[in-house]
Amino acid sequence: RELAGSERRKKREVSARHDCFTVSLVGYTNTGKSTLLNALTGSDVFVHDMLFATLDTRTRRWVIPGWGTVLLSDTVGFIRDLPHHLVASFRATLEEARQADLLLHVADASHKQVLEQIRAAYRVLEEIGIEQKDTILVLNKIDLVSDRSRIETLLNVHPTAIPVSAHTGEGLDRLTAAVREALSRRMIELEVLTTIDNGRLLAFLAANSEVLSREFHDSMVRVHCRIAAQHLGFIRHLGGKTNWQEIPEDEAIPTGAVE
Numbered sequence: 286r287e288l289a290g291s292e293r294r295k296k297r298e299v300s301a302r303h304d305c306f307t308v309s310l311v312g313y314t315n316t317g318k319s320t321l322l323n324a325l326t327g328s329d330v331f332v333h334d335m336l337f338a339t340l341d342t343r344t345r346r347w348v349i350p351g352w353g354t355v356l357l358s359d360t361v362g363f364i365r366d367l368p369h370h371l372v373a374s375f376r377a378t379l380e381e382a383r384q385a386d387l388l389l390h391v392a393d394a395s396h397k398q399v400l401e402q403i404r405a406a407y408r409v410l411e412e413i414g415i416e417q418k419d420t421i422l423v424l425n426k427i428d429l430v431s432d433r434s435r436i437e438t439l440l441n442v443h444p445t446a447i448p449v450s451a452h453t454g455e456g457l458d459r460l461t462a463a464v465r466e467a468l469s470r471r472m473i474e475l476e477v478l479t480t481i482d483n484g485r486l487l488a489f490l491a492a493n494s495e496v497l498s499r500e501f502h503d504s505m506v507r508v509h510c511r512i513a514a515q516h517l518g519f520i521r522h523l524g525g526k527t528n529w530q531e532i533p534e535d536e537a538i539p540t541g542a543v544e
């Protein structure tokens with residue numbers, strides 16, 4: 286009964302957050318998900334801290350420079366024999382992951398059984414029916430891997446994975462770029478035409494889009510930007526005339542592509 290209540294609350298909470306993209310950290314337990322959350326979001330304060338506290342799920346604002354803000358959620362790790370007191374949290378966690386726009390599947394590259402753990406985590410994603418979701422595999426703790434050929438071996442099996450260290454910060458810029466690219470694929474290129482005195486709309490675009498260009502004609506401004514499709518309605522509501530197209534798939538850089 287308790288559990289159903291927390292799941293319901295979670296669902297409501299999750300569905301109320303459609304104004305930002307959400308990214309969930311998932312993976313086997315002890316792989317560094319919580320550490321990575323801290324490393325990526327810095328000293329930013331928790332979001333909805335009170336609501337999530339009981340669920341052991343923590344969400345923070347992650348500001349991706351020059352791009353926008355996403356919500357990054359920590360989750361309870363995947364493990365077979367889950368302690369009883371964590372079952373409700375685990376369920377809430379899965380709901381969080383199901384609603385996410387993108388998953389960061391975190392693995393411990395220094396662990397002897399890393400490949401098995403990655404498989405086990407993918408099995409859990411499959412069991413809950415979200416294995417098709419856009420996922421970036423993150424090979425964490427590379428600072429503990431002194432033999433770098435081990436990383437190469439892992440990359441042979443998972444070529445799009447991104448090696449990082451949440452402790453030293455190595456690879457976090459690449460991970461951020463990959464997240465940015467993955468989320469950008471869910472974005473549209475938009476031209477907005479409005480009057481130059483439409484401060485609310487221009488401020489909204491500045492805060493929520495990647496502005497590619499601004500052209501001024503008399504009292505009008507045409508803003509060309511990349512923005513999440515979900516903002517279209519609000520932009521029109523603010524008086525913008527819009528003209529948009531889906532960003533073509535082949536213009537997006539593949540997630541975790543090795544240069």
Ligand SMILES: Nc1nc2c(ncn2[C@@H]2O[C@H](COP(=O)(O)OP(=O)(O)O)[C@@H](O)[C@H]2O)c(=O)[nH]1
Binds near residue numbers: 317321
């Ligand atoms: N050396 C090293 N240790 C790490 C790294 N990331 C996490 N850890 C450690 O791994 C342990 C588990 O991390 P935690 O974030 O709690 O894992 P979680 O269960 O996935 O949330 C902690 O002792 C962390 O300090 C890393 O990049 N390098």
Ligand SMILES: [Mg+2]
Binds near residue numbers: 319320359
């Ligand atoms: Mg944790």
